[in-house]
Amino acid sequence: MTAPPASGSVTEPRRAARVAVDERIVEIVSDSGEGAQKAGQTFGTVCAKLGNGVWTVEIIPAEIKPPARSRAGASGIRVRFANRPVTNRGERAHLAVAFNEQVLYGRIANGAYGPGTVVLLESKWADDEQEEIRTQYRDAVADFRAHGLEVVELPLEAACLEVIPDPRVGKNMFVVGMLCEIFGRDLDKALDEVRAVLGRKGPEVVRLNQELVRRGWAFAERHVPFAWDVAAQAALEPQLVMNGNQALGLGILAAGIEVVAMYPITPATSVSHYLGRALPAAGGFLHQAEDEIAAIGFAIGASWAGKTACTITSGPGLALKTEFIGFATMAEIPLVIINVQRGGPSTGLPTKVEQGDLLAALYGQPGDTPKVVIAPATIEECFHMVVLARRLAEEFRTPVMVLTDANLATGVSAFPRPKIDAAWLAPEPDRSAWPEGVAPYDWDAETGLSARPIPGQRGGEYVVTGLAHTRKAKVAYDPESNQEGCDMRSRKLAALGRTLVPPVPHGAASGDLLAVGWGSTEGAIEEAVDQLRAEGLAVASLHLRFLSPMEPGLAEIFARFRKVMTIEINYSDDPQAPLVDPRHRRRAQLAMLLREHTLVDVDCWSTVRGQPYGPGEIAEVLRRNLVAPPAASKRGAA
Amino acid sequence: MTAPPASGSVTEPRRAARVAVDERIVEIVSDSGEGAQKAGQTFGTVCAKLGNGVWTVEIIPAEIKPPARSRAGASGIRVRFANRPVTNRGERAHLAVAFNEQVLYGRIANGAYGPGTVVLLESKWADDEQEEIRTQYRDAVADFRAHGLEVVELPLEAACLEVIPDPRVGKNMFVVGMLCEIFGRDLDKALDEVRAVLGRKGPEVVRLNQELVRRGWAFAERHVPFAWDVAAQAALEPQLVMNGNQALGLGILAAGIEVVAMYPITPATSVSHYLGRALPAAGGFLHQAEDEIAAIGFAIGASWAGKTACTITSGPGLALKTEFIGFATMAEIPLVIINVQRGGPSTGLPTKVEQGDLLAALYGQPGDTPKVVIAPATIEECFHMVVLARRLAEEFRTPVMVLTDANLATGVSAFPRPKIDAAWLAPEPDRSAWPEGVAPYDWDAETGLSARPIPGQRGGEYVVTGLAHTRKAKVAYDPESNQEGCDMRSRKLAALGRTLVPPVPHGAASGDLLAVGWGSTEGAIEEAVDQLRAEGLAVASLHLRFLSPMEPGLAEIFARFRKVMTIEINYSDDPQAPLVDPRHRRRAQLAMLLREHTLVDVDCWSTVRGQPYGPGEIAEVLRRNLVAPPAASKRGAA
Amino acid sequence: MFGLPSEWSLDVPERYFTLENYDGGVARWCPGCGDFAMLSAVQRICRDAQVPPEKLAMVSGIGCSSRFPHYMHAYGFHGLHGRALPVACGIKSRRPDLDVWVATGDGDCCSIGAGHWLHASRYNMDMVVMVFDNSVYGLTKKQTSPTTPLGFSTNTHPAGAFLPPLDVAATTLGFPNVSFVARTVDWNPVHLYQTLVTAHAHRGTSFVHILQRCPTYSADIFDEWRKDPDRILLLHHEEGVPADDGVRRTYKNQRLHDPRDLAAARALATPGEQLAIGLLYRNPEAPRLDEISVRGLGTARERRLALIEREIDRFAL
Amino acid sequence: MFGLPSEWSLDVPERYFTLENYDGGVARWCPGCGDFAMLSAVQRICRDAQVPPEKLAMVSGIGCSSRFPHYMHAYGFHGLHGRALPVACGIKSRRPDLDVWVATGDGDCCSIGAGHWLHASRYNMDMVVMVFDNSVYGLTKKQTSPTTPLGFSTNTHPAGAFLPPLDVAATTLGFPNVSFVARTVDWNPVHLYQTLVTAHAHRGTSFVHILQRCPTYSADIFDEWRKDPDRILLLHHEEGVPADDGVRRTYKNQRLHDPRDLAAARALATPGEQLAIGLLYRNPEAPRLDEISVRGLGTARERRLALIEREIDRFAL
Numbered sequence A, B: 001m002t003a004p005p006a007s008g009s010v011t012e013p014r015r016a017a018r019v020a021v022d023e024r025i026v027e028i029v030s031d032s033g034e035g036a037q038k039a040g041q042t043f044g045t046v047c048a049k050l051g052n053g054v055w056t057v058e059i060i061p062a063e064i065k066p067p068a069r070s071r072a073g074a075s076g077i078r079v080r081f082a083n084r085p086v087t088n089r090g091e092r093a094h095l096a097v098a099f100n101e102q103v104l105y106g107r108i109a110n111g112a113y114g115p116g117t118v119v120l121l122e123s124k125w126a127d128d129e130q131e132e133i134r135t136q137y138r139d140a141v142a143d144f145r146a147h148g149l150e151v152v153e154l155p156l157e158a159a160c161l162e163v164i165p166d167p168r169v170g171k172n173m174f175v176v177g178m179l180c181e182i183f184g185r186d187l188d189k190a191l192d193e194v195r196a197v198l199g200r201k202g203p204e205v206v207r208l209n210q211e212l213v214r215r216g217w218a219f220a221e222r223h224v225p226f227a228w229d230v231a232a233q234a235a236l237e238p239q240l241v242m243n244g245n246q247a248l249g250l251g252i253l254a255a256g257i258e259v260v261a262m263y264p265i266t267p268a269t270s271v272s273h274y275l276g277r278a279l280p281a282a283g284g285f286l287h288q289a290e291d292e293i294a295a296i297g298f299a300i301g302a303s304w305a306g307k308t309a310c311t312i313t314s315g316p317g318l319a320l321k322t323e324f325i326g327f328a329t330m331a332e333i334p335l336v337i338i339n340v341q342r343g344g345p346s347t348g349l350p351t352k353v354e355q356g357d358l359l360a361a362l363y364g365q366p367g368d369t370p371k372v373v374i375a376p377a378t379i380e381e382c383f384h385m386v387v388l389a390r391r392l393a394e395e396f397r398t399p400v401m402v403l404t405d406a407n408l409a410t411g412v413s414a415f416p417r418p419k420i421d422a423a424w425l426a427p428e429p430d431r432s433a434w435p436e437g438v439a440p441y442d443w444d445a446e447t448g449l450s451a452r453p454i455p456g457q458r459g460g461e462y463v464v465t466g467l468a469h470t471r472k473a474k475v476a477y478d479p480e481s482n483q484e485g486c487d488m489r490s491r492k493l494a495a496l497g498r499t500l501v502p503p504v505p506h507g508a509a510s511g512d513l514l515a516v517g518w519g520s521t522e523g524a525i526e527e528a529v530d531q532l533r534a535e536g537l538a539v540a541s542l543h544l545r546f547l548s549p550m551e552p553g554l555a556e557i558f559a560r561f562r563k564v565m566t567i568e569i570n571y572s573d574d575p576q577a578p579l580v581d582p583r584h585r586r587r588a589q590l591a592m593l594l595r596e597h598t599l600v601d602v603d604c605w606s607t608v609r610g611q612p613y614g615p616g617e618i619a620e621v622l623r624r625n626l627v628a629p630p631a632a633s634k635r636g637a638a
Numbered sequence C, D: 001m002f003g004l005p006s007e008w009s010l011d012v013p014e015r016y017f018t019l020e021n022y023d024g025g026v027a028r029w030c031p032g033c034g035d036f037a038m039l040s041a042v043q044r045i046c047r048d049a050q051v052p053p054e055k056l057a058m059v060s061g062i063g064c065s066s067r068f069p070h071y072m073h074a075y076g077f078h079g080l081h082g083r084a085l086p087v088a089c090g091i092k093s094r095r096p097d098l099d100v101w102v103a104t105g106d107g108d109c110c111s112i113g114a115g116h117w118l119h120a121s122r123y124n125m126d127m128v129v130m131v132f133d134n135s136v137y138g139l140t141k142k143q144t145s146p147t148t149p150l151g152f153s154t155n156t157h158p159a160g161a162f163l164p165p166l167d168v169a170a171t172t173l174g175f176p177n178v179s180f181v182a183r184t185v186d187w188n189p190v191h192l193y194q195t196l197v198t199a200h201a202h203r204g205t206s207f208v209h210i211l212q213r214c215p216t217y218s219a220d221i222f223d224e225w226r227k228d229p230d231r232i233l234l235l236h237h238e239e240g241v242p243a244d245d246g247v248r249r250t251y252k253n254q255r256l257h258d259p260r261d262l263a264a265a266r267a268l269a270t271p272g273e274q275l276a277i278g279l280l281y282r283n284p285e286a287p288r289l290d291e292i293s294v295r296g297l298g299t300a301r302e303r304r305l306a307l308i309e310r311e312i313d314r315f316a317l
């Protein structure tokens, strides 16, 4: 425990002893513009620095400035922290701090709170001058209590008024102080963090906000009737903390990618917000093109000219890039395509999570377009997979698609600081003369691989084309040339596939049920498996990172489980739905790939609710899908 | 047999008796601009009118005006006709008429001719003033003969000179006369046909060309040392003769589609060439938009406003329409999308055939976009499936994609004249008031179906959007609305799927091998199966017309065969290729769907040579794939 | 009826629409957003012209401004980013009875939609195209748009936009077959209303460039014009946007400009010391594709069947 | 060497390129196609400027004209229909050493590529953009293009094009940040050559509108200008396209035109009684995006690593 706050005298102990727990989930929710996200990030960083595992998720309203006190307008943040690494948003929150009661409704509808959740609620609305608001407030509080929430009404703004005239924009730091007290965090750490975050706004701002933190601490000591302790252990290695989009941006820098061409689209845009400053600072160029087609065209031009480039987008933008992705595959132009998946189809749910673009990534282009598709499962992997993508793109002379999603994009977590390797940087384009007699597509018959001439290389002159062409890059309409080109491009995937090692299941090596996932769901799935294993069930999970080529050894692994099913965030027909039967069921996307690939009767569970999954929800699904052991099932069979 | 030609006296019988055969394949090849295609069409029409089954295929050079006498410049036509219906291009030609020897090389490389093919070759090159040409000619003739072709050298142009001063543009009709004589066709029918085709060019042109036909007849009598007879039986019903693109265009008229919006792209463009005249003539509007995106946007606008529209494209254009197809699915806007597949990926092989867009049609859009995908197997079906597509689009409030290919697009054949049904025409948009209280997406929970308000309907005002929305068409970001919308859209496919009946195999009801196909390959596959069945083999084929939803009963049918494989014109890894094994093999597109769908180990054979398949080639593949009967195979098993 | 003379009752339309009839519910733009002004102007125009709500087709792309259709009680098409114009053209092609309005942003129209913008000008189908120019991408939270002023800092160009902005009106004036270009500002509701009325009356594609305030992401960007009304040049002409006394009092700087004079329009359009508002150009004679696309509309069913039979017979063996 | 004075030998370049060095093999356009003229003009310019073939990047879209790169011995990019310009900009962005040329057709540039056409003008990166205007879609066999004359019959509009054509040069002159627009004709090889030389010398995006004959699909379409050279107006100016005596003799109708005068250029650009050829407009001061995009190029590896480390440290816990 830490020193008592500088201001605020020690009062009577007003609560039960501090309770030690493994983890806590805290939300701060408000109208937008009240600084809830900043508060949560500050508190999360304090926890992470102490050595808690931390995962934060932004709560984003659909509108830019939704009206105050509206249900759909909930803006805020969730912070999940624990005495071990945290990889997902978890389940229901333990604690919520709310600046008005209406925004809570939105969160309750999303299933974020339930019986037992403690709500620290701004109480000023009880005395609002408008009768309507007073009534709304009273009704809501009664409502919440009836649903089992523990509501603690607190005059938060009033307490801030002692320090600042307009508490609307300061109470967030007051809440940071409260949380630090409730969880027994080091107050100095919090004050340092305030200085770090607000330093550039000048000393007066820092002073005021630090004072608010102190007041919050004191206020909590006096008014909050409980306290928790989540043990932390400082990490040995240096850590970075960021969201998945920042990790992608950093990965771009670390890969030595000099050109990024994009067109703004949620939830991919924030990568370019980061790069808008950072890429020029690292000597590169961010091109905001007139549209997504121009963006990928620009990137392909730069790549062809020797500067392997990157384009970043999401659903609708990916759709627009379809033709150029086919071109890059056909013409064998290295390119990194980052697709931050959002809810679809069409404009869909721009700020919400989905894993609905897997088949479009693999099969979106007319004709055969074998390309590499990989999906990071963690924020850390967002960084590393960009580095990997650039190298694969160049080695295999192909576009590489990196599929992340809105969950990774806005989730914040810590990971060990990577040691940047100079070899990660893209090499300078070769300026030496091109070896005489070597064709521009000098396909190796075994692997389909070939080196590429780069403009400026004397003797390497050739014309790249999306038409069928020979090794010499000559347009050819004869039957064999097209077959050869298609063979060679497909062969590259086989060659890459042969270098991959089978993935390793998490949990039981064999047993009743194997849950297969890809992308951002890894943490939640594995946590669910851990829960079930703790209950003694023979379950495991398998997480795929390479989707094209597919990772090897899957059929062998599947064979060790009585049932295999995927857990995905995309659409599948509910098997119970009217008119649906196993023969006429539209399945989740990875499940389709795996069925085709292994001929195993891979089942699936997936939803398109725009929400990341919590481990409890997944555990529940897996439990429901546990196949009865053979003896029992025999009896059941007709 | 018919009357002797008006001009030309009866000469000594110069040949063996007329030989009766079941079918013949004739090609006329030339430099482009020499009228070979017109000659073939004229001859084909004469045969069709007599009652032969006829299939003609254009031979199109890659360039617009390739240089004269170039190997890649072969321009011409293949006419296959028989004493029974003909559904495909067949195998090697029996007879070729060539205006120079160089163009033959291109056809030989394509496998169009082989030992036994008779070539009637223009002999004037033997005496050309350029020595180089004389040598080329002599060498080629020797070459052809060495490869088993029977070359008959004939002074075709010289013979025409008696009638016209520049035989370059007249000798095609001379050839028509020759062919009529060789095959004992009614000369008057040929003369009538000349009048029908050239009538609008004036009586003098008709007279000259008729004279050329007569001279050709006489010339053949005197100089061609063989004659064949292919029995014909005049059809009872009236027949139409056209290519697949014309059939699509006519289907559009017969469906009552008033708006077609397109952007030119090979091989889809000729549909709009036809419609450029015919659609306005039938009271509609053809919009050539600024690009493919605008074309589909325009069509969607017209559809939304109550005039269900059509957009027509091919590979690269389909890619550009990806985003709007997702929108139309999400917003449930009826729309007919015709995709005339060409060789891909990317710009690929613009004039050549491929069936490479199946997966892009089904899965090209990010997110879940259940839509109807159908594929006509014949030219006749090109007509009827457009009519069907419009009705499905409206009934199911969804885009319907019709997949044809370059083979159907340019193949010409006859089919019974459809009796136009007034019910085929799109109804006039409903102008009555919208029933009160009915939501714009009043989804039936069982089927997902709903009626749509059309602008102008009083009380039906709503805002269509590609964002997630409720039944009331209100934008909604809550979890349940999106799930409901996705469920309802998917349910429509289940509802349609339930109305389909299982396809019926052609050939054996059970046995050793089932070949599954889709699209333009039906005729060739069935002919191959017939050949093998005649050899006593237990094979069958199954042809799919609905690809989404998939036709029912497939697993049951597959279970009756020892082996199931698809025959497709798209890419699959050769199972013998380096690095490829059954676990790491990229399969043909329908095969993937069927494996996922049925979990049967569906094999595939497919190539991307840009060529339609002949029955012999398919029979060969099927023979190779015949699984040894169990007894034998047991011995072979390890 | 009601004791009125019988001639009068003929003048009483069957339905009378009030502003409420066009109200699509609470508009969800930020407080102070300029988009509200256009919404009420359009609602007033529809009311004044007594357009039945079911005859309105409000088309948009994606962006804050493209939310427009949701806030009108009317048929609306909230489509794809950049693609409002092709959709609007498709609607108009066979539905001359519909009153088509397009709401599009500076990004929607001038960046991703630029190709359609140019071609819609060529097609010149009858509709009003309102370009809501807040000089920034609003919905996606402050990125550079083609109309962002040079040096203005955004999230994608924190060090300031690289290139000088394009001007919506000036650029449109360079497009082929352009038939109507006007400019107005959201903060003068009277001029806004009158400009849109003039656009609505024009038969052809009426482009209206509207300077639109976005207090959230480009606050103060129009301050030079807003704070100093003398820097606004009010165009007037008997065929132009009628300006009432209030507007004339606000904008003392005025110029007689013949809207048929394209060269003068172009010279006036590019903002410099002054920003010209009003009707820049109008050519009522420009050919319209919708006059061609409607041909054959309403052909009787029997006649259509006969025409189709005739077409089929062309292929008879 | 070779007995030359040593100062001389410094002047002898290491390599000397002849026309053959730029020859990419037999060009496969129709006999009489205007595209041949541009091919030989560009080859001559490269030879005259002694551009090493490996430093050339010839970029195109899809169309007959877009086959251009295949017939040059050079690095070439035969891309997608309508998308030559974004690709060319991407190439130029980090390769200032490459000499970038774009060959695009009237359909490729002005129809499907229209949005990029406008924006490439804004970006104004250093390259020559040759718009081969045969007023028709050639490769796909005669469909209407945006430049097809009103009433000209094509396969999609057999009864004649519906709308008046856009003029490539005139439209480009309306685009934002435009820095160079010239017009020439394929049938006067000297003027063609001199126009392209002038374009090549300009730093920025040089749009050259080239009237290109297509004997196959739009034969005679330029007859009014070809058969009556007096209807051609030859622009001249000391900063314009230099015209030699032959050209001056052919085109007697001449006008002194200051290429800095945008308004005059616009007035001159639209063909009417006369067709103006030569340099219509040039603004050497227009900002160029490629001057910004190259920043940081060639930063040493160590320095880049240090910069990246610094960026990473911003996220340190």
Ligand SMILES: Cc1ncc(C[n+]2csc(CCOP(=O)(O)OP(=O)(O)O)c2C)c(N)n1
Pocket: A263, A264, A265, A266, A292, A316, A317, A320, A347, C062, C063, C064, C065, C066, C080, C081, C104, C105, C106, C107, C108, C109, C132, C134, C136, C137, C138, C139, C140, C145
């Ligand atoms: C194909 C596609 N690309 C990008 C986006 C993301 N997006 C939505 S609105 C918008 C720009 C909005 O700017 P503007 O058109 O100026 O409208 P405003 O919001 O300023 O009114 C963008 C880039 C999208 N929805 N679809």
Ligand SMILES: Cc1ncc(C[n+]2csc(CCOP(=O)(O)OP(=O)(O)O)c2C)c(N)n1
Pocket: B263, B264, B265, B266, B292, B316, B317, B320, B347, D062, D063, D064, D065, D066, D080, D081, D104, D105, D106, D107, D108, D109, D132, D134, D136, D137, D138, D139, D140, D145
């Ligand atoms: C996305 C796409 N749409 C359409 C086409 C078909 N296409 C190829 S070239 C062309 C137009 C050619 O006209 P133009 O650009 O004027 O060039 P030209 O052939 O006349 O030189 C079209 C429509 C294509 N290849 N890709």
Ligand code: SF4
Pocket: A064, A065, C028, C029, C030, C032, C033, C034, C035, C064, C065, C134, C138, C139, C213, C214, C215, C216, C217
């Ligand atoms: S962000 Fe700007 S344009 Fe968008 S609603 Fe808010 S104020 Fe209006």
Ligand code: SF4
Pocket: B064, B065, D028, D029, D030, D032, D033, D034, D035, D064, D065, D134, D138, D139, D213, D214, D215, D216, D217
């Ligand atoms: S079609 Fe026209 S543009 Fe194309 S190559 Fe032939 S002449 Fe040239």
Ligand SMILES: [Mg+2]
Pocket: C063, C105, C106, C107, C132, C133, C134, C135, C136, C137, C138, C145
């Ligand atoms: Mg904007």
Ligand SMILES: [Mg+2]
Pocket: D063, D105, D106, D107, D132, D133, D134, D135, D136, D137, D138, D145
């Ligand atoms: Mg052209």
